[in-house]
Amino acid sequence: MVTQRASFYLCLLVILITQATAEPDDQYPVCLSRGGDYAPNSTYHTNLNTVLSRLTSNTQIDYGFYNSSYGQDSDRVYATGLCRGDVSRHTCLTCLNNSSFFLLKNCPHQKEAVGFGGYDKCILHYADQSMFSYQDSSFRFYFWEETNVTNWDQYSYVLNQLLSRLRVKAATSNSNLNRKFAAGNATVPTPSSQTIYAVVQCYPDLTAAECNDCLIGAFSEIPKNCNNRSGCGVTILSCNFRYENSSFYEPTPDTITLQFSPQGSPSPTPSITSNSSESTYHGKSSKSQAVNAKYVVAPILFFVGLLILICIYLRVRKPTKHFESETMVDDEIKLVVSSQFDFDTIRVATNNFSDANKLGQGGFGPVYRGHSSINKK
Structure with missing residues (x-):
């Protein structure tokens, strides 16, 4: 039980550290005031979440440019996502999703915001007016x-x-x-x-x-x-x-x-x-900052990786250990039942340790065959 609880907390620690380290410091959310603000849980807020979730859903797009809109009239939200031309589709989608998270977190009420991921790997822009042209x-x-x-x-x-x-x-x-x-x-x-x-x-x-x-x-x-x-x-x-x-x-x-x-x-x-x-x-964008970040992030990633390996080990090992514990309990119960004989009973059962009942020699001494009062060997 203690091991399971320790494993749970260790895995939880890994998740928290992973989430903390997964927030790249090269995300730049820019909140614009020219579009005004929206109220929490308003129709615009709902439409914004919808358009951002739909933005990268088109699996046919492989050239790194996404655009979408959702809603009606003043509650209509427009969004575009552009990835640098050399990045892979996976990197592009990851970058845009991270930017979406950072924008909503850092610009919680602005109707218009722009997010830059990986310095310039991707640009995410949403607003309350169309931006699908120059x-x-x-x-x-x-x-x-x-x-x-x-x-x-x-x-x-x-x-x-x-x-x-x-x-x-x-x-x-x-x-x-x-x-x-x-x-x-x-x-x-x-x-x-x-x-x-x-x-x-x-x-x-x-x-x-x-x-x-x-x-x-x-x-x-x-x-x-x-x-x-x-x-x-x-x-x-x-x-x-x-x-x-x-x-x-x-x-x-x-x-x-x-x-x-x-x-x-x-x-x-x-x-x-x-x-x-x-x-x-x-x-x-400073190379010295990038170098410093590398030396800071590397030990953190190593530590997180080590915790993940420990977590995986505990999760894999837990069923085996649990099964062995159950087996050990059964063995102990059988041992207790089989040891309820006093010395006189054993002496009588082996005919005073007669050589005729001797089976051999073990690591702890001679081994005898005995008969109990109910004729069980």
Whole structure:
């Protein structure tokens, strides 16, 4: 009983720790006030839960873009989910489900919210108005590396060349793939040969012109928010881009690779402008933070794994131990019944330990055959 109770509490501890560690710290919920609030348990609240649960239910979609709506009139809820073009379907659905949980937890009353999972692996957006077409929105979301580059002029020149190529490719992507996504890398011609990795993406329902325009607007944020940063990302509701000096995406056969020969001075950085107004939300993506997180999470995962193994062992071992306990009880009962004979009774039954009744020699002495008063051996 004690073992069962200990096993139960140990398993409960494993579940709690697993849930705590399963909440990734790279989830960024953004609660927007422009749509107003909804009341708990209201029709809008019910419709919101319904549309989020239905959002990823279409098993025919394998290109990482989901959209759905539910309800009537002012209680109608619209939702979209977009996953980065290189992530698997399983990773995509997991990311969107986590974002849904975090949004509802952190934005419990706002009618509109945006969730970013895995920095940019997925984007979940719901609102009380349609968003199934291009939006020249003032919404901006940034994240960046804490480290700076030594020669930003040269770095930004290569970066802009790479982003320009990726923009064209994403805007004119093969419509059969239902993706407007492009990834690539370029090497900065410095003694250290630093490589820049980047991805750009638009919502698949945008036209080529809308995708191109949206990405240009996103690139225009670089001088204001990404200057000297070795990595940075900008998201507008209809498109986004990200660059780093280490690989963060899964390469594909159509991944672009650019090579630049060393040059005395880089060409002027292209000037990209946008007339959109600005409402900003800032986040950070720091490699030092990622490294620290790795060393913190690794022992926790090891500890959780050890607890899970112990829990499994106890659950598997419990029936065997229970069965053995029952067997041991039966043996003890039989032993007690068979030992109710005094010495005189045994002496008479063996004819005073006659050699004629001796059966052999055991580990504890000679063994005799005896007859009781009721003629039982």
